[in-house]
Amino acid sequence: MAKSKFEYVRAFESEDRCLQNCWIVVRIDGKGFSKFSDKHGFTKPNDDRGLRLMNRAAQEVMAQHRDIILAYGQSDEYSFVFNKGTNTYNRRASKLMTTVVSLFASTYVMQWPQYFPPDTMPLQYPPAFDARVVLYPTNTNLRDYLSWRQVDCHINNQYNTIFWKLVQEGGLSPRDAQEKLKGTLAADKNEMLFTDFGTNYNELPEMFKKGTVLVKEKETTQITCTIPPKPSSSGDNADGEPQEQQKIINKTISKIAHLHVDIIKNEFWKTRPHLLGDES
Amino acid sequence: MAKSKFEYVRAFESEDRCLQNCWIVVRIDGKGFSKFSDKHGFTKPNDDRGLRLMNRAAQEVMAQHRDIILAYGQSDEYSFVFNKGTNTYNRRASKLMTTVVSLFASTYVMQWPQYFPPDTMPLQYPPAFDARVVLYPTNTNLRDYLSWRQVDCHINNQYNTIFWKLVQEGGLSPRDAQEKLKGTLAADKNEMLFTDFGTNYNELPEMFKKGTVLVKEKETTQITCTIPPKPSSSGDNADGEPQEQQKIINKTISKIAHLHVDIIKNEFWKTRPHLLGDES
């Protein structure tokens, strides 16, 4: 079609291709989710439905982007790791972060009623998320990034668990609870939790303590097939009817697993060497 | 809270602040919307419900970002113009485009049932949108950008209108219709439309021909207030009861208007001088 005299404005767009051979992380964060969770009656300090809805939205993103090798989520944030060699959208940062964040948001809203039944808690208003792209040149840098997020999950969860116990069961005001926790160490908090509220931190759900890791895992199932008999080429088969045969086939399908495991230590990575691959 | 040894990875994030004193345009585009509109039975060449849903989502974005002075939408795209002096998110491009696109997407899904009743067309799968940030230094550049989009709307609509007439009413295959239109001028298409299908292009809905412009407009309404009588300070009011008074107040409220008008010519801008302001 004809080009207009206004078309020169395209030249004002800028390139934003990510450096080659770096891990590309897209991290999204809920915008104003403290208010959002209040308005929607989220359980404190962790709302199981809310977290699983986040996981559900992340799964959709991962299913549609085959170059995402792993996603990690906790609280109102999710990180998606694109393979360092990906050419998705020509590695353009804008395209990567906006398609990820918009698909996440639209899935979050679409799946809301599956996690918050409409008769109990309809969605009050549309949520927003921000997103950023961060590049990590080496496997160590990438693992340290993910470790940083999982440590963050752990520290926040530990703090929030005892904080809300003090408020909900201990009768303290939020300010007093905050004051009481100032300067306490991890061990102090666990002790307080156990002594004052009979709660063993280690027995809390793994999803709360470790967040959620999404990885694509191959699953092999055995399928029994019935193979119809070959029609005999000549009619002189004295032995009677040709017979059906049974055959067992191994079928491999790729599934997105939701794990609540430690990704800081080596074990997770050693058992999944394909995730990071060789460095070069 | 304690900082972990992994926190160094934050230094890998990069700045992406937009140049000062430039208009910031965030343009979003539906991803794979040709398939999306097929799967959801959109009327060709224009689906009134689909376009109004886009407008509804854009309105939400505009309502939540007071530094957006104007939005322009057509087909499956929408452009949001942030004031050149905005400090929203410190002018960080990533933040601007991702919060806009995710709010747009989540509103689109949330409002879907208002435009496509669930019993007739429930949402089949979550849509995605990409987004980009483009900077325009001058008012002329910005107006030329918007003109470019509106010319694009016009040219595409003219082509699609006759194309689908040929297919839907003329019985041509899409390929034959395409062939027939090759090399035709605007006037040819309008003539063909009128002669062969009795349709006057100029009488088509303005929203289809011009797209939709969102601007914040002030509306003044007169409210009649009843002012209760002052209690008399002394009891010596011989005239009897103090009387209620009626007062008429002008109240100004800001509304987001949906316009389907020409934004290429000067008139639109001359009658709204506050939009672009003085250049300096």
Add this chain to the structure above:
Amino acid sequence: MAKSKFEYVRAFESEDRCLQNCWIVVRIDGKGFSKFSDKHGFTKPNDDRGLRLMNRAAQEVMAQHRDIILAYGQSDEYSFVFNKGTNTYNRRASKLMTTVVSLFASTYVMQWPQYFPPDTMPLQYPPAFDARVVLYPTNTNLRDYLSWRQVDCHINNQYNTIFWKLVQEGGLSPRDAQEKLKGTLAADKNEMLFTDFGTNYNELPEMFKKGTVLVKEKETTQITCTIPPKPSSSGDNADGEPQEQQKIINKTISKIAHLHVDIIKNEFWKTRPHLLGDES
């Protein structure tokens, strides 16, 4: 020629094109010039030779880049303003700043002996300069940038003039001079300069107070040409020899003028309307 398997590394280069329709300023700064001027016996607070050498190097840069409309220098810095529509090096920031700064540096060294005769002060070591690119969208922004640099020149020069008087003629230590000037206003400094040292600030050389502005100015000179007589077509010219003719031609040449004038007020710009042109 054959491409090697290593050539993929080119894809790691990134684009850095400057936004269209913005003024492009390349500013260079001497690196460690406080030490450099000490080692080369520069007169304090201003060394006439050093400043004129800077101007000479800047002139070379301007002569080789026809899209530089103006340059402004003071102390050990120089700013080069490229036309907002320039396509030099495809507007690539790296190319622009590096060719400017390297040509400046090589000219500075090459011309050194013209300003510092070898028998008195040979160059001791090669100087370095850094450079940056800054974009300014409007004429006002650009003028404010240049005003910022000229105000900086003025304030520093005023301070340095009285500071070095106190040290060189007043016998104060640098620390004492600094202490004495702390908190003084411009008027105080001028007064001190006049009363204690009999120096009228306003009578100092304009180059010290205002810096140097380079602009291309057209100069028209009249050239007298001698036109040889046409050879007569026949030999029978009875009237004698054909005669030479004299003709006066106006020849316009472009020269780079070195001005030491105010570029903050309007006058400079009003008398040179071609520099900034119309804004659009």
Add this chain to the structure above:
Amino acid sequence: MAKSKFEYVRAFESEDRCLQNCWIVVRIDGKGFSKFSDKHGFTKPNDDRGLRLMNRAAQEVMAQHRDIILAYGQSDEYSFVFNKGTNTYNRRASKLMTTVVSLFASTYVMQWPQYFPPDTMPLQYPPAFDARVVLYPTNTNLRDYLSWRQVDCHINNQYNTIFWKLVQEGGLSPRDAQEKLKGTLAADKNEMLFTDFGTNYNELPEMFKKGTVLVKEKETTQITCTIPPKPSSSGDNADGEPQEQQKIINKTISKIAHLHVDIIKNEFWKTRPHLLGDES
């Protein structure tokens, strides 16, 4: 000092910090060096003096930037490799490339007379160089970059050697020489060089075939020191005069070595494991 109302223009500067944990390569290229070498009578295809002057300028850059671990030069280009962990100029790309390129240029001019004696070939005009910054995330990427440049050196040198033989000794016009070489392989060129001109390519100077690698190498020299006798604290030394002592000290100094060796194969790197270090 007082801030002026113009100072807001500083906010228009943009950040350009290089991604952490990547090798930073600054590559400079002579601008218009084909003309420059013509004007200065450079020997074709390689001018020994010109190449050694390039090396001299690069050495100066390397000596002043201790985070440059290696430099590689050939023809009119030089690449400087900054340590991946460098914090020089806060990793700002502009600062890195401009200080490198300007120091290179000023040294080139300053040292010119040492390589081209003034009575034979004074510098005709100041040369310019452009520069760029390229990031390489892994050791492999960096080595491939350097291999790319060395292969380029080899291919160009091979071509240029036979090309100039054909022109200078074979009497061909440049165009005919070019035509004759079209489509020839490396082996063809070497054969032609040997058969027609009696030149064995392998016997050409290594600097021409491999370019120049600059690395900092530690050199240990033994210094003999004379230690003066301790003055005896009391005068009662019956044995006579205290005696001088001789001591041999190992002194390690860092020198910049100019090597003309293969940096594509592993050997160079294996014998210098400190250059790249461990990857993480």
